[in-house]
Amino acid sequence: MSAGRMPTRDGVRAAADAVGAILPPTPLLPVEIGDVTCHVKAESLQPIGAFKIRGGWWRLSSMDDAERERGVVAVSSGNHAQGVAWAARRLGIAATIVMPRNAPAAKLEATRALGAEVVLYERPGEDRDEVAARLVAERGSVLVHAFGDPWVIEGQGSAGVEIARQLGRQPSRIVACCGGGGLAAGLALACPDSAIVPVEPVGWDMVGQSLTKGQIVRVADDPPTTICDALQPDATKPINLAVLSGRAEPGVTVTDAEVRAAQRFAFARLQLVVEPGGAAALAAALAGKVPLDEDTVIMVTGGNVDPAAFARTITTDD
């Protein structure tokens, strides 16, 4: 973890400068939902196909030479993996990524193609954090946590700085898919005047439940399945809960069917390839689960999906 530093709004702004220096802003696309035209922030169009490139770049580019030499270890179902691997390749840092054996093949291949070493674990069964801790201990590497890290949170928040710039003001509301809460926390810091609505898969609302109870709630021993492979954290982290407490509106969850409907909408109406987890916020919006106005921004966060799964989704209507 991160020696206790808390992420800040100034940190988010610095992250936005660093990210903006190497990556063009992703588009804020108008989208008609019912009779409201609101906005989609298409983070699926980042070079790695997901917003995670932001946190990866800000974390790794903030490391000093000694840290860079030790290399980095990350744990990820695929998008953080690619974000860290992309930044590591560009900075000449060795990267080892702990990934679930059942991650989408597209994500495993893309991570290896970026030059990272991939170490597989069994999901469920093995504790991925233990696998990572063992690697960190063996190699002396720096752990880059997927969401419980102040730089990662600030990096993800850089999307909020871009949104406010593109919109000309802070949004009334930002609807964001939520795994461990790194993106939601970053957006909360970036846009203090905006309502933050995290959207989680049914049964995997570990941020929502933690916000409601005021303490970290772990996922059930036998959680339901979800097609949102990117949104399955065992639990959020104290740093995320601290930032989001009193700021985020808990309680919005989506079903697999709602997510698939959102993927079809994105395909047919936005011409975007969106993975299940990346479509969660749009799913909540389309299902009428969040209020929408013309200053609402819906985060579409990733588009790394296996072709066969995507083909099935767009050719069926369940």
Place this chain on the structure above:
Amino acid sequence: MSAGRMPTRDGVRAAADAVGAILPPTPLLPVEIGDVTCHVKAESLQPIGAFKIRGGWWRLSSMDDAERERGVVAVSSGNHAQGVAWAARRLGIAATIVMPRNAPAAKLEATRALGAEVVLYERPGEDRDEVAARLVAERGSVLVHAFGDPWVIEGQGSAGVEIARQLGRQPSRIVACCGGGGLAAGLALACPDSAIVPVEPVGWDMVGQSLTKGQIVRVADDPPTTICDALQPDATKPINLAVLSGRAEPGVTVTDAEVRAAQRFAFARLQLVVEPGGAAALAAALAGKVPLDEDTVIMVTGGNVDPAAFARTITTDD
């Protein structure tokens, strides 16, 4: 047609102002092809899923009240249809669109959903220009040609103004899919220092052949089939040939297999839904048919494709 007015660079700039006032710029995305990082202009992310919204908006918004009252007629396989219908709805103008009966269902439905009246014709068999001329004569409407119109050419050229702004300079080369040559002509006017490379389906290179011969060449009586439904003009028009003569580099054609490979690349690497015709320029780039450098821009022009056809393309490798 258009009473002989020729499109101009000033007209393109005015079109860019008009388009920019209602539509955010589409992103210029970095793309790695081999060891070169060049750029994709993602016009498939326009609200109607194609660049044709530009020409439609500039043509219709330039009409005076008397013209607007008479309504408009357009001929289109689908994207120009939606561009005209979108502009007409927004301006309160009645629109009638002549479309081939075998146009993709997605395009037919979307055009009707925008409030336009759709009149179908048989392709091949009926002459679509005759069908449109009859409607214009009957109703006194204004014909908005899909490419042989100075406003339409200027409107499409507004994409080039955006590109130069986003890149900070004119590209070395713009690779653009080409049907009748409206987009290519607009880009040639917008970016006089850029090489313009039109890309056409094999057997449908009516612009390329016309440029080579210095006169308009009509498509063969029995042309080959192509999956690029948006790139099947019978012939280019004098206004397009006049603008492109001496400016565009003819000779680049792509096969259906190359186009499908480009659609798969766009799906997996750019997270973009791209229709066959919209992928033609990318297909030429991936097939090594045009030189690439870091100032090269590849137009990805449309993403309106039927789900079943797209699903087949991404799950096979032919």
